[in-house]
Amino acid sequence: DGGITQSPKYLFRKEGQNVTLSCEQNLNHDAMYWYRQDPGQGLRLIYYSQIVNDFQKGDIAEGYSVSREKKESFPLTVTSAQKNPTAFYLCASTDLERGGNTIYFGEGSWLTVV
Amino acid sequence: QQPVQSPQAVILREGEDAVINCSSSKALYSVHWYRQKHGEAPVFLMILLKGGEQKGHDKISASFNEKKQQSSLYLTASQLSYSGTYFCGTDPSGNQFYFGTGTSLTVIP
Numbered sequence: 101d102g103g104i105t106q107s108p109k110y111l112f113r114k115e116g117q118n119v120t121l122s123c124e125q126n127l128n129h130d131a132m133y134w135y136r137q138d139p140g141q142g143l144r145l146i147y148y149s150q151i152v153n154d155f156q157k158g159d160i161a162e163g164y165s166v167s168r169e170k171k172e173s174f175p176l177t178v179t180s181a182q183k184n185p186t187a188f189y190l191c192a193s194t195d196l197e198r199g200g201n202t203i204y205f206g207e208g209s210w211l212t213v214v
Numbered sequence: 215q216q217p218v219q220s221p222q223a224v225i226l227r228e229g230e231d232a233v234i235n236c237s238s239s240k241a242l243y244s245v246h247w248y249r250q251k252h253g254e255a256p257v258f259l260m261i262l263l264k265g266g267e268q269k270g271h272d273k274i275s276a277s278f279n280e281k282k283q284q285s286s287l288y289l290t291a292s293q294l295s296y297s298g299t300y301f302c303g304t305d306p307s308g309n310q311f312y313f314g315t316g317t318s319l320t321v322i323p
Contacts, residue, residue, distance in 0.1 A: 133311065135313070140316075140318075141315065141316070142216070142219075142301060142313050142314055142315040142316045143256075143301065143313040144216075144313075145310070145311070145312060148310060159216075188253070190255060190256075192311075194311070202246070202258050202261060203246060203258070203303060203311055204258075205255035205256050206255060207254070207255050208253070208254070208255055210253075
Protein backbone atom coordinates (compact mmCIF):
# COMPACT_ATOMS: atom_id res chain seq x y z
CA ASP A 101 0.00 0.00 0.00
CA GLY A 102 1.20 3.51 -0.81
CA GLY A 103 1.68 6.00 1.97
CA ILE A 104 3.95 7.98 4.20
CA THR A 105 5.95 6.37 6.98
CA GLN A 106 7.28 8.41 9.86
CA SER A 107 9.62 7.11 12.52
CA PRO A 108 10.02 6.94 15.37
CA LYS A 109 6.51 7.40 16.73
CA TYR A 110 7.87 8.55 20.11
CA LEU A 111 11.25 10.12 20.78
CA PHE A 112 12.86 11.61 23.85
CA ARG A 113 15.67 14.12 23.56
CA LYS A 114 18.06 15.37 26.14
CA GLU A 115 18.95 19.02 26.33
CA GLY A 116 21.66 19.90 23.79
CA GLN A 117 21.11 16.87 21.56
CA ASN A 118 20.25 16.80 17.89
CA VAL A 119 17.61 14.29 16.82
CA THR A 120 16.43 13.26 13.37
CA LEU A 121 12.88 12.32 12.42
CA SER A 122 12.50 10.09 9.41
CA CYS A 123 9.88 10.53 6.68
CA GLU A 124 9.60 8.15 3.72
CA GLN A 125 6.91 8.10 1.03
CA ASN A 126 6.26 5.62 -1.78
CA LEU A 127 3.62 7.74 -3.53
CA ASN A 128 6.07 9.18 -6.07
CA HIS A 129 5.15 12.67 -4.89
CA ASP A 130 7.45 15.54 -5.73
CA ALA A 131 6.48 17.80 -2.82
CA MET A 132 7.08 17.00 0.82
CA TYR A 133 6.41 19.05 3.95
CA TRP A 134 7.17 19.11 7.66
CA TYR A 135 4.70 20.62 10.14
CA ARG A 136 4.87 21.15 13.87
CA GLN A 137 1.79 20.96 16.07
CA ASP A 138 1.70 22.13 19.68
CA PRO A 139 -1.11 20.97 22.01
CA GLY A 140 -4.39 22.58 21.06
CA GLN A 141 -2.75 24.46 18.22
CA GLY A 142 -2.81 24.32 14.46
CA LEU A 143 -0.15 23.03 12.09
CA ARG A 144 2.78 25.31 11.41
CA LEU A 145 5.01 24.83 8.38
CA ILE A 146 8.69 24.17 9.17
CA TYR A 147 10.21 23.28 5.79
CA TYR A 148 9.02 22.12 2.41
CA SER A 149 10.60 20.65 -0.68
CA GLN A 150 9.25 20.54 -4.21
CA ILE A 151 12.13 18.72 -5.84
CA VAL A 152 15.17 16.65 -4.95
CA ASN A 153 18.13 18.65 -3.61
CA ASP A 154 16.00 21.73 -3.05
CA PHE A 155 13.98 22.91 -0.07
CA GLN A 156 12.59 26.14 1.37
CA LYS A 157 11.98 27.45 4.86
CA GLY A 158 8.48 27.69 6.19
CA ASP A 159 7.25 29.96 8.95
CA ILE A 160 9.20 28.38 11.84
CA ALA A 161 12.43 26.96 10.34
CA GLU A 162 14.80 28.26 13.03
CA GLY A 163 16.43 25.40 14.95
CA TYR A 164 15.52 22.81 12.30
CA SER A 165 17.30 21.43 9.25
CA VAL A 166 16.25 19.12 6.41
CA SER A 167 17.70 17.32 3.42
CA ARG A 168 16.18 15.94 0.24
CA GLU A 169 18.74 13.65 -1.33
CA LYS A 170 16.12 11.22 -2.62
CA LYS A 171 12.61 11.84 -3.89
CA GLU A 172 11.06 9.49 -1.37
CA SER A 173 12.88 10.73 1.73
CA PHE A 174 12.69 14.03 3.64
CA PRO A 175 14.28 13.73 7.11
CA LEU A 176 13.96 16.52 9.66
CA THR A 177 16.71 17.24 12.19
CA VAL A 178 15.74 19.06 15.34
CA THR A 179 18.93 20.76 16.46
CA SER A 180 20.00 21.92 19.89
CA ALA A 181 19.28 25.46 18.70
CA GLN A 182 15.56 24.71 18.85
CA LYS A 183 14.78 25.86 22.37
CA ASN A 184 11.31 24.39 22.72
CA PRO A 185 11.16 21.27 20.55
CA THR A 186 8.53 19.31 22.48
CA ALA A 187 5.68 18.89 19.98
CA PHE A 188 3.92 16.58 17.54
CA TYR A 189 5.62 16.54 14.13
CA LEU A 190 3.79 15.67 10.93
CA CYS A 191 5.30 14.91 7.55
CA ALA A 192 3.15 15.29 4.44
CA SER A 193 3.40 15.00 0.68
CA THR A 194 1.40 15.87 -2.40
CA ASP A 195 1.53 15.46 -6.17
CA LEU A 196 2.24 18.97 -7.47
CA GLU A 197 1.94 18.01 -11.12
CA ARG A 198 -1.78 17.48 -10.83
CA GLY A 199 -2.26 20.66 -8.82
CA GLY A 200 -4.59 21.22 -5.87
CA ASN A 201 -4.32 17.60 -4.92
CA THR A 202 -4.86 15.88 -1.62
CA ILE A 203 -2.14 16.21 0.99
CA TYR A 204 -1.20 12.88 2.51
CA PHE A 205 0.05 12.82 6.10
CA GLY A 206 2.21 10.39 8.00
CA GLU A 207 1.13 9.14 11.40
CA GLY A 208 3.25 11.72 13.20
CA SER A 209 6.13 11.68 15.65
CA TRP A 210 5.96 12.82 19.26
CA LEU A 211 9.15 14.51 20.44
CA THR A 212 9.67 15.22 24.13
CA VAL A 213 12.63 16.96 25.73
CA VAL A 214 13.72 15.40 29.02
CA GLN B 215 -0.20 33.21 5.24
CA GLN B 216 -2.14 31.22 7.85
CA PRO B 217 -5.89 31.27 7.28
CA VAL B 218 -8.21 32.33 10.09
CA GLN B 219 -10.73 29.80 11.38
CA SER B 220 -13.82 30.40 13.46
CA PRO B 221 -15.12 29.43 15.91
CA GLN B 222 -12.20 28.10 17.95
CA ALA B 223 -14.37 25.53 19.69
CA VAL B 224 -17.92 24.29 19.59
CA ILE B 225 -19.91 21.78 21.62
CA LEU B 226 -22.92 20.10 20.06
CA ARG B 227 -25.48 17.55 21.07
CA GLU B 228 -26.00 14.64 18.74
CA GLY B 229 -28.21 15.66 15.84
CA GLU B 230 -27.35 19.36 15.95
CA ASP B 231 -25.71 21.25 13.10
CA ALA B 232 -22.47 23.25 13.00
CA VAL B 233 -20.67 25.59 10.62
CA ILE B 234 -16.92 26.19 10.61
CA ASN B 235 -15.48 29.10 8.67
CA CYS B 236 -12.07 29.61 7.07
CA SER B 237 -10.94 32.98 5.70
CA SER B 238 -7.92 34.28 3.88
CA SER B 239 -6.86 37.81 3.00
CA LYS B 240 -5.83 36.62 -0.47
CA ALA B 241 -7.52 34.56 -3.16
CA LEU B 242 -6.61 30.91 -2.88
CA TYR B 243 -5.72 28.27 -5.42
CA SER B 244 -7.64 25.68 -3.40
CA VAL B 245 -8.95 24.93 0.06
CA HIS B 246 -8.80 21.57 1.83
CA TRP B 247 -10.67 20.38 4.90
CA TYR B 248 -9.31 17.86 7.41
CA ARG B 249 -10.43 16.29 10.66
CA GLN B 250 -7.91 15.23 13.28
CA LYS B 251 -8.36 13.03 16.33
CA HIS B 252 -5.97 13.65 19.19
CA GLY B 253 -2.45 12.34 18.51
CA GLU B 254 -3.33 11.11 15.03
CA ALA B 255 -2.68 12.37 11.53
CA PRO B 256 -5.28 14.65 9.96
CA VAL B 257 -7.75 12.84 7.74
CA PHE B 258 -8.71 14.39 4.42
CA LEU B 259 -12.38 15.33 4.06
CA MET B 260 -12.60 17.26 0.80
CA ILE B 261 -10.97 19.80 -1.50
CA LEU B 262 -12.55 22.74 -3.31
CA LEU B 263 -10.90 24.30 -6.32
CA LYS B 264 -13.40 26.61 -7.97
CA GLY B 265 -15.03 29.82 -6.82
CA GLY B 266 -18.67 29.18 -5.99
CA GLU B 267 -18.08 25.45 -5.64
CA GLN B 268 -20.02 23.36 -3.16
CA LYS B 269 -19.48 19.70 -2.47
CA GLY B 270 -20.09 17.15 0.20
CA HIS B 271 -20.66 13.57 1.16
CA ASP B 272 -22.88 12.02 3.77
CA LYS B 273 -23.81 14.88 6.10
CA ILE B 274 -20.62 16.92 5.75
CA SER B 275 -20.39 19.52 3.01
CA ALA B 276 -18.35 22.61 2.18
CA SER B 277 -18.51 25.74 0.06
CA PHE B 278 -15.93 28.05 -1.50
CA ASN B 279 -17.04 31.61 -2.17
CA GLU B 280 -16.84 33.28 -5.56
CA LYS B 281 -13.76 35.31 -4.69
CA LYS B 282 -12.03 32.17 -3.38
CA GLN B 283 -11.16 33.84 -0.08
CA GLN B 284 -13.58 32.08 2.23
CA SER B 285 -14.73 28.53 2.76
CA SER B 286 -17.25 27.05 5.15
CA LEU B 287 -17.66 23.48 6.37
CA TYR B 288 -21.17 22.35 7.24
CA LEU B 289 -21.85 19.41 9.55
CA THR B 290 -25.49 18.43 9.75
CA ALA B 291 -27.19 16.04 12.17
CA SER B 292 -23.89 15.60 13.99
CA GLN B 293 -22.80 12.19 15.25
CA LEU B 294 -20.44 11.30 18.09
CA SER B 295 -17.84 10.27 15.50
CA TYR B 296 -17.68 13.84 14.22
CA SER B 297 -15.77 14.92 17.33
CA GLY B 298 -12.24 16.12 16.65
CA THR B 299 -10.37 19.15 15.48
CA TYR B 300 -11.17 20.47 12.03
CA PHE B 301 -8.58 22.29 9.97
CA CYS B 302 -8.80 24.12 6.72
CA GLY B 303 -5.71 23.99 4.56
CA THR B 304 -5.13 26.71 2.04
CA ASP B 305 -2.96 26.83 -1.00
CA PRO B 306 -2.30 30.43 -2.03
CA SER B 307 0.08 29.66 -4.88
CA GLY B 308 -0.45 26.08 -5.94
CA ASN B 309 2.61 24.65 -4.22
CA GLN B 310 2.49 25.58 -0.53
CA PHE B 311 -0.01 24.57 2.08
CA TYR B 312 -0.91 26.52 5.21
CA PHE B 313 -3.37 25.34 7.80
CA GLY B 314 -5.78 27.25 9.99
CA THR B 315 -5.56 27.23 13.78
CA GLY B 316 -8.25 24.57 14.00
CA THR B 317 -11.76 24.29 15.39
CA SER B 318 -12.34 21.84 18.21
CA LEU B 319 -15.69 20.11 17.78
CA THR B 320 -17.16 18.03 20.59
CA VAL B 321 -20.37 16.09 20.09
CA ILE B 322 -22.08 14.92 23.26
CA PRO B 323 -24.93 12.42 23.62
